[in-house]
Amino acid sequence: WLAGIIEGEGFIGIHRTHAKAGHKKPPGYRYETACIEVAMNDRDVIARVADLFGKRVLGPYQYGKLARKPHYQAQVFGKDAARVLRLILPHLGVRRTSAANEALTLWEKKWNCSK
Numbered sequence: 001w002l003a004g005i006i007e008g009e010g011f012i013g014i015h016r017t018h019a020k021a022g023h024k025k026p027p028g029y030r031y032e033t034a035c036i037e038v039a040m041n042d043r044d045v046i047a048r049v050a051d052l053f054g055k056r057v058l059g060p061y062q063y064g065k066l067a068r069k070p071h072y073q074a075q076v077f078g079k080d081a082a083r084v085l086r087l088i089l090p091h092l093g094v095r096r097t098s099a100a101n102e103a104l105t106l107w108e109k110k111w112n113c114s115k
Contacts, residue, residue: 002052002084003091005045010038012085012092012099014106015077032110034081034103039073050074053084082107 006012015035038049043057050057053076060070076084085100092100 002049003088005038005049006036006088007093007096009040010036012036012096012103014103032106033078034085034107035075035077036081036084037073037075039071041069041071043072046072046074054080078107 013035015031015033017031036053038046040046043060046057046059053074055074055076057072057074059072061073062068062070082104085104089097089100
């Protein structure tokens, strides 16, 4: 179920961000890590995804005209994303499998681990 939701409504990739002032790393330090994000209008579905990720629902977010429906998000990063990716990898299509392998390779190389 989760692999299908991610295939249809999700993003698998590499999250890039910079260290903020006051962090252990110097300002401007660049972080890269594995990432899975799912966004949609159905809060109940996102709540289930977030529960499977071990995270909370983000949102509601509403962009554009007020008549548009709000949407919700579930996100997972780093070792938690790598764990989920390994579990769903056999169930992903070609394009998402490629993205998952790229994210896993980066994460394993960056953090010098394979599990």
